[in-house]
Amino acid sequence: xxxxxxxxxxxxxxxxxxxxxxxxxxxxxxxxxxxxxxxxxxxxxxxxxxxxxxxxxxxxxxxxxxxxxxxxxxxxxxxxxxxxxxxxxxxxxxxxxxxxxxxxxxxxxxxxxxxxxxxxxxxxxxxxxxxxxxxxxxxxxxxxxxxxxxxxxxxxxxxxxxxxxxxxxxxxxxxxxxxxxxxxxxxxxxxxxxxxxxxxxxxxxxxxxxxxxxxxxxxxxxxxxxxxxxxxxxxxxxxxxxx
Ligand SMILES: [Zn+2]
Numbered sequence: 001x002x003x004x005x006x007x008x009x010x011x012x013x014x015x016x017x018x019x020x021x022x023x024x025x026x027x028x029x030x031x032x033x034x035x036x037x038x039x040x041x042x043x044x045x046x047x048x049x050x051x052x053x054x055x056x057x058x059x060x061x062x063x064x065x066x067x068x069x070x071x072x073x074x075x076x077x078x079x080x081x082x083x084x085x086x087x088x089x090x091x092x093x094x095x096x097x098x099x100x101x102x103x104x105x106x107x108x109x110x111x112x113x114x115x116x117x118x119x120x121x122x123x124x125x126x127x128x129x130x131x132x133x134x135x136x137x138x139x140x141x142x143x144x145x146x147x148x149x150x151x152x153x154x155x156x157x158x159x160x161x162x163x164x165x166x167x168x169x170x171x172x173x174x175x176x177x178x179x180x181x182x183x184x185x186x187x188x189x190x191x192x193x194x195x196x197x198x199x200x201x202x203x204x205x206x207x208x209x210x211x212x213x214x215x216x217x218x219x220x221x222x223x224x225x226x227x228x229x230x231x232x233x234x235x236x237x238x239x240x241x242x243x
Contacts, residue, residue: 049198049240050093051233052124054134054191055080059103061116064139066207070217072137073101079204079222079229080135086230092237097123117190124195131162131237132199133229134191137216139208146209147178148225151185151192151201158198158240160184166202166232173228198240202229 055076057063063072077098084094097120098104106122109115124132138149150166152159163182171178182200187193189201204225207213215221 047129047241048092049129049131049237050095050127051084051087051237052095052097052127052130052132053080053084053087054097054120054123054132056134056136058098058101058116061103061113064137064207066137066139066213066217067143067210068207068213068217070207070213072139072207075137075204075207075216075222076135077101078219079216079226082222082226083133083135083229083233086226087233090230090234092234095123095127114190118194121191121194124197124199129240130197131233131240132191132195132197133233134199134201136201136203137205137207138203139206141208143209146206146212147175147180148205149180149203150182151189151203152182152199153185153187153189153192155193155196156198158236159192159200161239162198162232162236163200165235166200166229169228169232173231174224198236 055073057071057073057076059073061073063076065071066075077100080096081099084096087094103112104116104119105112106115106119109118120134124130138145148167148170150163152163154160160182167178167180167182185192185201192199192201205212205216207216216225
């Protein structure tokens with residue numbers, strides 16, 4: 001059963017790769033970053049980035065609690081692992097900030113919360129060419145809000161492009177009614193504010209919304225979401241290797 005699912009997912013990934021190639025020559029918002037994809041420019045490749053996948057929270061920090069009673073930390077980790085599998089199947093190097101239900105710690109971090117966040121930042125800082133993707137779930141007191149939203153900061157110009165690519169792909173492939181735009185987080189998100197590399201935080205959906213929470217708790221939706229995210233990240237990684 002497990003093997004069959006993996007095979008099916010790999011087939012999906014192959015289809016995605018074909019779509020990715022077509023997109024690479026057409027729709028990408030990353031085209032707007034001043035990158036010249038002419039034959040001359042292609043002589044100057046950088047190594048592909050390593051993708052740092054950061055499932056938010058963990059251990060004593062459960063994050064938000066869904067309307068159905070599930071801790072955000074479990075959903076973040078489930079999506080991250082599926083996303084990592086897709087990326088690795090496509091040949092990307094992936095590093096997780098956590099692969100278990102644990103909190104991280106760093107002696108320079110101050111409180112337990114900042115020690116945990118700083119440890120995540122340092123994992124990315126320790127890599128030469130990182131692309132940092134933090135995964136979270138959103139909540140609001142009002143149940144009606146739904147839909148994935150990506151946050152970025154202006155410390156690296158590519159962050160906005162990566163965030164916009166994810167937001168566009170989600171609209172095209174998973175949430176046709178999602179009109180959200182990638183949002184500048186300013187200094188409000190600790191991990192993004194302390195990284196100079198391309199970095200985004202994906203709020204995968206609203207677990208305060210009953211329908212979306214139920215979806216996010218299913219393996220099939222987690223796989224769909226992870227697949228679309230992998231497609232966007234592969235596109236961004238390709239751009240980073242060319243720039
Ligand atoms: Zn969170």
